[in-house]
Amino acid sequence: MRPFSYIVPRTLSEASIAAKKPGALLKAAGIDVVDRMKERKHDATELVSLLPLKDRLATIASDGLGVRIGALATLAQIADSKDLANAAFAALRESAGIAATPQVRNRATAAGNVLQLARCWYLRSSDLQCLHGRDGTSCLAMVGDNRYHSVLGYLDCVRVHPSNLAPALLALGCDYSTELAGKTTRRPLRDLFPTEPKAEADEHTLLPGEILTAFHVPPQPMGARSAYRESREKLSFDWATTAAAARVVIEGGVIKEASLVLGAVAPVPLDRPDAAKMLVGEKPSDELFVRAAQRAFVDARPLSHNGYKPQVGMAVVREVLHAVTR
């Protein structure tokens, strides 16, 4: 790691002002940040630590029927949270509880998980330059070894969004709050991700110095349930190769509402409203789920090394739909 100075803010606005400076980078637990600094891919000259604000930002609390997840709540906290015990919130517990390893989950924060840099091996190598890293002229994965890269929704860069938690939060229709220089803003979570995930676009829409403070899970009606499933090469340690989070509301055996979000297959967590719509008004059945899964991947454009992803991804969608209607 190159040397850096380390800032200990006392308040959110101090953190926000410090993080706005050129060369500054916010750090939560630092699992992704320290990794990037060790690779010398990120040369921050100042790290602004959010951990001193843990007392205020690390709680998970029910407000009404909804739940507020503080930005610094850990994946382990989410996986075991009593406030998230309801079947409606299962996707959150499941996605957090199988991410990474127990050691990582004990420190990794919710915001850090959603905002971690893409795991592309070209992007993260200090020996290589690419367009998304802003030091090269093209996406190296587009023509290189792209076995873990996008099959959907990509433009000129085929990185995938690596977060376990993001698809689950999106499927549940969450909002997020931020603080920038004393101003608090609350928006729907989809606004956190670029609508056109170009190579030169950031992976999220936060402004310099803008701090994510919480995710808000909305109140869930009776009969609401959610689930998260993923495919991976190893049972532990590994990021997903494909992932799906689903939420349904079931009344009298019929699906009344549905949402479906894919992870690890596109540069952003990918909402699939057309596939979800096919479920509404129907009774759960394997035949229905197979058709919805096909719909979710209908416009897939696999690259040279990831032809397996639509096949495996469809199986994961079918599985998550069975899980959520079981």
Place this chain on the structure above:
Amino acid sequence: MTKDLHDGGAFSRRSFLKGASAAAVGSAALHANADAHQDGPKSYAQGAHAIALTVNGKEHRLQVETRTTLLDALRDTLDLTGAKKGCDRGACGGCTVHVDGLPVNACLMLALDAQATQITTVEGIGRPGHDHPLVLEFARCDAMQCGVCTPGMVMSSLHCLQTNANPDRASVQRAISGNICRCGTYGRICEAVAGAAKRMQGEKR
């Protein structure tokens, strides 16, 4: 480094590393404390700082740079070499220590972030003349080959037993799922944890 050489100690990789890190601290400006500004947040400038870490119940004063990881502080400065540096990227579990009672990767935690926490390393889990039941059972079951993963395995197993006095095999497997053993001794590790659970229940009776 000089001391090791005078003592007739071999010029080991460890003594070299220790010498190098001492030299780095010596040449950088040593900041006695973080600068506290009236009009801004406290900050630690690049370079070395004196901090306190509580390890195995004892407070240590030591010098670290802002970029020093907890793992490097433990191994290179405090001479607690139980935690191992396998990958330095959170991908092997060799560096597992407990911070405030939870297993974490010391390689991905900045030493500055470990201030004001309770750190437990494998060196701190027994009492003098009284080995921890896990240590006895790892030895009895021969639950290691090269032994590099063992300190991390012990720390993850310890947390498993602290949260569940009588874990089934699946819980043990889950507890050590962040620790890699290149020698493939997982089966015997599971036996050792089961044996330690029995021993600890016996001790309580």
